Amino acid sequence: MASIEILARDVDDLPDVCMQCGEPARQRIVRHFTWHSSGLLMAVLLLGPLGLAFYMYFGRCLNKRMDVSAPMCGAHQNHWRKRALLKEAPLLILIILGVVSAIVYLQGMFDPGRMPVSLLVLISVGVTVPFFAVISIAIELSTIRPAEISGRAILLKSVSPIFADAYKHMRLLRNAPGTQVDNEQVQSPRDAVCANRQPPRGSRK
Numbered sequence: 001m002a003s004i005e006i007l008a009r010d011v012d013d014l015p016d017v018c019m020q021c022g023e024p025a026r027q028r029i030v031r032h033f034t035w036h037s038s039g040l041l042m043a044v045l046l047l048g049p050l051g052l053a054f055y056m057y058f059g060r061c062l063n064k065r066m067d068v069s070a071p072m073c074g075a076h077q078n079h080w081r082k083r084a085l086l087k088e089a090p091l092l093i094l095i096i097l098g099v100v101s102a103i104v105y106l107q108g109m110f111d112p113g114r115m116p117v118s119l120l121v122l123i124s125v126g127v128t129v130p131f132f133a134v135i136s137i138a139i140e141l142s143t144i145r146p147a148e149i150s151g152r153a154i155l156l157k158s159v160s161p162i163f164a165d166a167y168k169h170m171r172l173l174r175n176a177p178g179t180q181v182d183n184e185q186v187q188s189p190r191d192a193v194c195a196n197r198q199p200p201r202g203s204r205k
């Protein structure tokens with residue numbers, strides 16, 4: 001996966017290449033990205049409850065935002081939605097385990113020979129918390145996300161290298177003097193290679 005800096009002026013006019021896989025994009029998904037500096041997070045942690053209270057009141061003002069009209073193929077149109085659901089799955093498992101523990105506890109009141117509820121809760125937490133941590137990290141690393149947002153640009157991580165190359169190519173064309181670039185002119189590098197392999201017209205007899 002690659003990282004790419006997208007200029008604010010281009011966020012609604014990106015090449016027709018899927019951000020996740022590099023295949024031709026069929027649609028645009030408007031994604032509301034938010035980002036805050038790691039310094040702000042450190043300040044909140046260092047100040048403890050005071051920092052948390054400050055963040056709750058002023059965090060929305062300090063967060064940087066940018067909307068991006070993300071080109072996606074049919075298979076990846078739910079890129080962010082699927083990952084949000086996957087992130088919530090461990091919480092659902094924890095709730096189910098809590099309900100099961102409560103049922104076992106209530107049954108244990110009438111049957112002392114069953115597994116002690118404290119042991120069951122310990123096993124539940126011991127399994128679920130590491131599972132939650134691993135799943136969350138894996139999902140976070142594979143999600144297209146902002147690494148920085150400024151008034152000028154947004155730096156996106158975990159995008160397809162093909163999309164990154166297509167966008168760089170589009171910027172080069174746009175920066176060329178006297179050049180007007182139509183979005184359809186910007187092909188993915190994969191398509192460009194395929195096009196170059198087409199035999200020239202009239203070469204067959």
Ligand SMILES: [Zn+2]
Pocket residue numbers: 018019020021022023072073074075076
């Ligand atoms: Zn795709």
